[in-house]
Amino acid sequence: MDIQDERRRLLDAEGTDEYETVTGVRSEQDIYLDKVQNGKLYLAVFVSVLGPLSFGFVLGYSSPAIPDLITTNDDRVRLNDDQASWFGSIVTLGAAVGGLLGGWLVERIGRKLSLMFCSLPFVFGFAIITAAQNLWMLYVGRALTGLASGVTSLVVPVYISEIAHERVRGTMGSCVQLMVVTGICGAYVAGTYLGWRWLALCCSLPPTLLIVGMCFMPETPRYLLSQGKRREAEEALRFLRGPDAPVQWECARIEEACDHQGAGFKVSDLLEPCVYKPLAIGVLLMFFQQATGINAIMFYAENIFEDAHFDNRALGTVIVGLTQVFFTGIAALIMDRAGRKVLLCISGVAMTISAAVFGVFFHLTTGQHNNTSVRAMASGVEGSLGAGPEVDLAWLALASMGIFIAGFALGWGPIPWLVMSEIFPSNVKGFASAVCVLTNWGNAFIITKCFQDLLALLTNAGTFWLFSSMCAINVVFTIAFVPETKGKTLEQIQDNFRGTPAQ
Known part of the structure; x- marks a missing residue:
């Protein structure tokens, strides 16, 4: 039948x-x-x-x-x-x-x-x-x-x-x-x-x-x-x-x-709501994904394990990798039940808190807003503050890193790529997706190259408080602008942007 x-x-x-x-x-x-x-x-x-x-x-x-x-x-x-x-x-x-x-x-x-x-x-x-x-x-x-x-x-x-x-x-x-x-x-x-x-x-x-x-x-x-x-x-x-x-x-x-939708992409298509609205959302999702500071957290990972007296750094990086795999797997299992917006919000809140605590950790362990590098800071903590404070606060850095990585893996890691693949009409998907991918990788390169400059300008603690602020903006952006695509066909998603009733 x-x-x-x-x-x-x-x-x-x-x-x-x-x-x-x-x-x-x-x-x-x-x-x-x-x-x-x-x-x-x-x-x-x-x-x-x-x-x-x-x-x-x-x-x-x-x-x-x-x-x-x-x-x-x-x-x-x-x-x-x-x-x-x-x-x-x-x-x-x-x-x-x-x-x-x-x-x-x-x-x-x-x-x-x-x-x-x-x-x-x-x-x-x-x-x-x-x-x-x-x-x-x-x-x-x-x-x-x-x-x-x-x-x-x-x-x-x-x-x-x-x-x-x-x-x-x-x-x-x-x-x-x-x-x-x-x-x-x-x-x-x-x-x-x-x-x-x-x-x-x-x-x-x-x-x-x-x-x-x-x-x-x-x-x-x-x-x-x-x-x-x-x-x-x-x-x-x-x-x-x-x-x-x-x-x-x-x-x-x-x-x-x-x-x-038509046969192919034309520049005039950018004037259509079903094109410029999802394109703006896709580009901002990719920008905010990198603005969370995920690469900075990964950059600090080895030094954090060193401060916490992990003798085997290779084991530490494997633990970080396994954490990402575990929570990304959870996100995959619940994605079609929980929805995209809910997971993005939970992810953003977790990263906001953990990045802020990271800033507190660096502020307390350095004891002042200096412009030292991460490695210099890590090696100088014991000499300036004594072994006690470093050991006592190592758990704070480890917990913050774990929560941040878990939060990123649960939402802002997989979902921007998923939403990018869902929201564009077929005739502009190649162009729009290319713009989003270029935004992601370009922003990743800029943040990586400017990271030491941020440390010099804002201090270690200030840099992570900046990342925390960006994560908080991510949550507001998600609530206000990101559409929920759970359970909808690609055609229904595009009809919503077009402002016509879903068929």
């Missing part, structure tokens, strides 16, 4: 108890989703998130690799402090370029081929690092993996949002950030056992599997319909929804939305 047959049955039953019972809990959309089988959808999502897993390995690789490269006996690839800084940060520049490239690729060659394409720089980049004979090979390898990371951070959320239905889209979309932090943690763990060359070789395995796996996965139905390929779109939906779902109904709904 398809949806039209079900509708006729309800009309025949109108005025009866059966009609009241059925229509009281089931809409036309519910009838369709009840027939959907998610097995192959989960498979497609699993294959696609091998991209974010690779992205995570890129971000985590520098932490165990840089100490090896600084102390290596091979003069050709030995890094000094300045070279190590570039080895770690060049990824963000490559990712910013990759975001722009990804926005062009998803519109020109589609979501599936873009995913396969972005795997190649991952593989080649890690291969160049594995075989590196000089510093330039290291830099080129890192830049290539950064480029691939930028493409991945745009394409994978778009691919998942367009193949997943509204009942599971939040959970599936949260898997992007979950796999990123899993990759980071995996690099930390593997780095405790492997040298930098073998670690790079290990990091090349997920993107290799992605290339192979995506050969058997479908293109997104929305992209196919935007290209006028209805038969291929129905086949893709049949693969993703199972044999019992009447996919013609969903195909017709998507096709109607594609016809309404």
Whole structure:
């Protein structure tokens, strides 16, 4: 029985108890989703998130690799402090370029081929690092993996949002950030056992599997319909929804939305409320994600563990990684029940409090507003205040860091990427997503490079109080402007921005 047959049955039953019972809990959309089988959808999502897993390995690789490269006996690839800084940060520049490239690729060659394409720089980049004979090979390898990371951070959320239905889209979309932090943690763990060359070789395995796996996965139905390929779109939906779902109904709904949105992006589209409103929200989400100070917290992590007398710093970084994985996993499990706005608010409040307490910790341990660096502060605390205060307050720093990382992982880590993939019309998704990704990576680079200047200008405590203030603004912004997308189709979300009733 398809949806039209079900509708006729309800009309025949109108005025009866059966009609009241059925229509009281089931809409036309519910009838369709009840027939959907998610097995192959989960498979497609699993294959696609091998991209974010690779992205995570890129971000985590520098932490165990840089100490090896600084102390290596091979003069050709030995890094000094300045070279190590570039080895770690060049990824963000490559990712910013990759975001722009990804926005062009998803519109020109589609979501599936873009995913396969972005795997190649991952593989080649890690291969160049594995075989590196000089510093330039290291830099080129890192830049290539950064480029691939930028493409991945745009394409994978778009691919998942367009193949997943509204009942599971939040959970599936949260898997992007979950796999990123899993990759980071995996690099930390593997780095405790492997040298930098073998670690790079290990990091090349997920993107290799992605290339192979995506050969058997479908293109997104929305992209196919935007290209006028209805038969291929129905086949893709049949693969993703199972044999019992009447996919013609969903195909017709998507096709109607594609016809309404137009064939492609035009500059004049920026004047439409359904474009400029979500674009502004997406850009601000990405800006505020980096303005929380997450990179600063991670920068302080090793020194905090040192102050707390953790003898094994590698163990400390693994603990941080596992914390991110655990709470990002919780966010994925509850995303489609709790909603996006609630988790963003909880996350923002937790980070506001923990960043403020971080500022208190630094204020108390330094005893004055000086402009010392973190490492100088950490080494000077015992001499100026004695061992007692440092040991007594170490728990405060550890607790603050744990709460901040948990809060970020619960909301402001995964949700901006999820919302970005949900709110844009198909015809502007490539352009708008590229602007958001460029904002994210560009802001990450600026904050990282200006971090020492902030310390000099505002002191250590003042810098974290600034981050706390930004987290508080995040909460206000979320309440006032971020739409709740839980349980809504992509078409309903866009209708809300357009100001028309949802169909």
